[in-house]
Amino acid sequence: MKHARIAWAGAVHEAVESDGELLLTRSPWAGKRLKLDEVVWLPPLAPVPQARTILALGLNYADHAKELAFKAPEEPLVFVKGEGALIGHKALTRRPKDATHMHYECELAVVIGRTAMHVKKENAYDYVGGYTVANDYAIRDYLENWYRPNFRVKNRDTCTPIGPWLVDAKDIHDAYGSPMNLNLQTTVNGKLTQSGHTRDMIFDVPTLIEYFSAFMTLQPGDLILTGTPDGVVNCEVSDVIVTSIEGVGDLINTLGE
Amino acid sequence: MQNKLTPYWPRGTVYGALLNFKREWNHRAPQMSEPPHKGAPKAPVLFIKTANTFTASGDKIAIPANVPEVDVGANLAWVFGADARVVSCVLVNDVSIPHESYYRPPVKFKCIDGFLGVGRQAKPVAEVQSDAMVLTVKVNGHEVQRVNYADAVRASQKLHADISEFMIFQEGDVLLLGSDCLPDGKRPRVKVGDVVEISAHGFETLVNHFVGATA
16 A cells, blocks of 8 residues: 655645545545645655654665765665655755755665564565655765765755655565565656666665664664665756656655755 | 753754864864865764664663773753754763764764663753853763863854754754863773763763673
8 A cells, every 4th residue: 555644724634545546544534535736745654753763875776886986885884864854745855056966866765664673684574664765865065074975965954855655565575576676767857867776776675674773773664765876967946856666656856946 | 049950851853963072173183184084074064863872861871792892972962942942951971882984974883772871851951051061971980071062163053053054953853062082082981881970060960871782
């Protein structure tokens, strides 16, 4: 099933995808159907009782590492983000006036489904609740070589659109075998600019869950953004960026100022 | 004067500032222009302490089996309310596995389960002079460090303003104002069996016992 959180009629509701429409579930309007374009889309993540851990991978596709002139890392290059960076589908991301190189990053996002501590690769998928699409924008003008990628580049408000759907892990595993078998692509104003495949991740989803859960306990609702492949280009104000992952969704975002 | 202390536990994201004391900045300044850094930091250098690190005062912090010693990072922290305004202050211990390089994000050094000691009570910000605060660090009852926020690179308001250029603190978020190093550039180090106390005038002392990890 594909889950969404939306704002409509002055309140927040939970919904699922049903025959190309939104079917409201946990809502005073439960059972009502809405068109996809008559709601405001929020990040498809239920609120959590304490700060959500958002882990994001750098250089996790060999081609992207090469594109950025780095040799492939020997262990995951990970950074942490705050929840303020997240916004929903069809939202507006702010592009700073002085930026000269701001690029999208289409990423498969793993949403943890149950408490994960010392998980082994073989069992890692048991701890995944679902998958969604993230667009983890970076503004290269602000890169500094201190705890790189630094927060001014990667933890900007509105700079991590996520959604539209949280797709149940089982749906992806049943349809594709695993999340390591999905095409990714990005278009800018309708033109294909980025194309890749999750099989090309350097550290795959089970490896990442084993690596992180060895030293940090992950809770339901925590996120792992698994990195982006080759093909990032600068985008300008008013550009419409669509980051898509096969079976997971098409996440639309527009840059504003 | 009566202490107006309220029970405290972090609800939002906990951010921390690295290199925010002159001593550590000056210690590293000669290498800042060299690779891999190729320049002194311009924006505040930040990190996040994830929720799995939170440990209440009085509770134990486990040191991983293959780690001989950990760094103690005594911090005064700001707690944000609505409107991105700071409402209260709390003492925290930003525990880290010692790491010399500040090139890559320190997740595997700083985000280990239990690695943030958190004071049990927060003090209204109006009663705290953040930029004049002095924290005392004791290990097994012996004073090992005094952290004086008069020695900060960015005073608290300046740090907040420079971060707000690209992110707004949400209600419940926390900002660690920085931890100082010792004259040798390192932080106080502790091992299994040690007890760390961080105290400051008007605050309940933050106490954490360091223990070995259970297999």
